[in-house]
Amino acid sequence: MAAAAAESRYNMDKTALFKITYGLYLAAVEYEGERCGCIINTASQATDTPCRILVTMQKRNHTTELVMRKKSMTVSALAISCPTEVIRHFGFQSGRDTDKFADTAYRTDGEGNPYIAEHVTAYYSCRVMQSIDLDTHMLFICDVEEAENLSAEAALTYGDYRAAKNGRVSEMPVESEKKTVKKYVCPICHYVYDGDIPFEDLPDSYVCPICKQPKSIFQMIEE
Numbered sequence: 001m002a003a004a005a006a007e008s009r010y011n012m013d014k015t016a017l018f019k020i021t022y023g024l025y026l027a028a029v030e031y032e033g034e035r036c037g038c039i040i041n042t043a044s045q046a047t048d049t050p051c052r053i054l055v056t057m058q059k060r061n062h063t064t065e066l067v068m069r070k071k072s073m074t075v076s077a078l079a080i081s082c083p084t085e086v087i088r089h090f091g092f093q094s095g096r097d098t099d100k101f102a103d104t105a106y107r108t109d110g111e112g113n114p115y116i117a118e119h120v121t122a123y124y125s126c127r128v129m130q131s132i133d134l135d136t137h138m139l140f141i142c143d144v145e146e147a148e149n150l151s152a153e154a155a156l157t158y159g160d161y162r163a164a165k166n167g168r169v170s171e172m173p174v175e176s177e178k179k180t181v182k183k184y185v186c187p188i189c190h191y192v193y194d195g196d197i198p199f200e201d202l203p204d205s206y207v208c209p210i211c212k213q214p215k216s217i218f219q220m221i222e223e
Contacts, residue, residue: 015221018190022158024082026090026120027057028101029073030112031066035101037114038063039091041158041189041210043075051144053124056137058212062095064138071128073142074115079153080160082119087161092209109146121153136188136213162192184218186211193218
């Protein structure tokens with residue numbers, strides 16, 4: 001029985017996990033005068049009464065550290081029209097090095113935590129009721145204390161984001177034979193690297209811009 005279980009795990013097709021849907025959210029917090037926010041892709045409603053959501057964040061994120069101290073945060077569902085620049089601004093740089101809200105218009109919830117109203121379809125003010133250590137991530141079980149619809153737009157999904165990033169039209173002539181394209185995927189959040197620099201040439205210090213996992217865990221897939 002143990003051998004069968006081990007074999008099943010060894011043969012697991014992790015690309016099947018790509019079928020699980022994700023959104024894109026901005027999690028933000030203010031703690032002792034410091035504002036910080038990051039892009040996350042895992043937030044879901046757990047119960048209606050009490051109104052409770054689950055939020056998963058990478059442990060190495062500075063935002064996560066501040067949330068663990070303050071025990072509250074805002075979570076904003078990005079709108080489908082949200083520009084890539086907004087995602088890059090909050091997701092591709094560290095709050096340890098820069099105040100991401102310095103040049104960004106924002107509001108605050110009752111706890112003083114910031115959230116942006118533009119490019120967002122709804123926001124939630126969350127009080128952390130319980131934290132669970134998931135090794136690389138923290139799972140926060142939160143009571144929603146405030147919630148507001150900010151636009152009638154649909155929420156942005158990670159699939160929408162990937163489609164927009166990969167939607168470049170090639171100017172090369174179409175060849176009769178289909179070429180195999182190599183792509184590199186983060187197995188944690190399913191981010192697909194699509195930069196101008198070949199993945200192999202990226203420095204070893206490169207991390208996933210969404211979940212901050214190291215370059216070494218990326219997996220190559222062929223399409």
